[in-house]
Amino acid sequence: MRRAYLGDPTNPANQGEDIREDESTSVFVSNLPSDCLPTHVLMQLRGVGKIWASNFIPPQAPYTTAASKIVFWDRDGLDAFFAKWRHGDFIVSGHRPHVVMNWFRTSSKPPSDESRALTVTGPPEIVELFRLCEFLQAHFHFELEDMIEMPGAPDEGQTTIEVRFASWRAQASKAWSVVRKAIAGVEMPETPMTEREKYLWRSVTVDWAPDPSA
Incomplete structure (x- = not known):
């Protein structure tokens, strides 16, 4: 085997x-x-x-x-x-x-706040479980442990979603990059945006969350 x-x-x-x-x-x-x-x-x-x-x-x-x-x-x-x-x-x-x-050997990585989990906070029109998942799927393939709407968003009228990927490599790290580009208003052909969507994305924040396995 x-x-x-x-x-x-x-x-x-x-x-x-x-x-x-x-x-x-x-x-x-x-x-x-x-x-x-x-x-x-x-x-x-x-x-x-x-x-x-x-x-x-x-x-x-x-x-x-x-x-x-x-x-x-x-x-x-x-x-x-x-x-x-x-x-x-x-x-x-x-x-x-x-x-x-595993025969394929990998060395330890430096300590970091980065992990396979991150939180995205913003208007529910953008930060909603199905919409956020669909947005990420347009940019790359990933596997999830879970995707959770968290209680207690920092500001009224906002939603926080924690995304727990299977990997930091090529998944959480990619999601971080894509979300940051959307916040900055970078045009991405995979997910063209209306002017209203661009406006809403400007109020979104993304942060690293603790790895659930830690």
């Missing part, structure tokens, strides 16, 4: 960074339920550490279970996850997954 999912470990393209395995932050998770979604895995990762990236792999014949590649922000996160798994506390929809180090 590992070869089918992970590819040829002798191929340099599959080896990642030139670091020792005990420095790597990347794991491979197999024996996930066949109908597993990213949110099912991510919601079982509370209290381990920030996630830099994750990738979910549906069952591939002849295998009947799904798999996932998870890259933690730092080595402490990976070690905490392994401890959770070894203690039998990482269960996904009744399955106890199998966890190994």
Whole structure:
């Protein structure tokens, strides 16, 4: 199974960074339920550490279970996850997954306020669950743990939505960039705006939120 999912470990393209395995932050998770979604895995990762990236792999014949590649922000996160798994506390929809180090190695990232989660606050005409999701989908592909309308927006008449992506890499980081461009009034062909929409976007703010896995 590992070869089918992970590819040829002798191929340099599959080896990642030139670091020792005990420095790597990347794991491979197999024996996930066949109908597993990213949110099912991510919601079982509370209290381990920030996630830099994750990738979910549906069952591939002849295998009947799904798999996932998870890259933690730092080595402490990976070690905490392994401890959770070894203690039998990482269960996904009744399955106890199998966890190994990924052949594709990645090093720890510097500490940062950035994460796979961010909040967007602004007029509900713009900051609304369906509309915000549709806006982001027009710009890039992403997977979610959750998307939540938060209570207690800072100003009356505003809405705050927390978006919990599966990854910081290419997902939360991309969302941050796209939302900032919309706030600045940058023309984007994927999402042409009316003058009123441009006006409303000027009052939107975006902030990093704590990683739910931290």
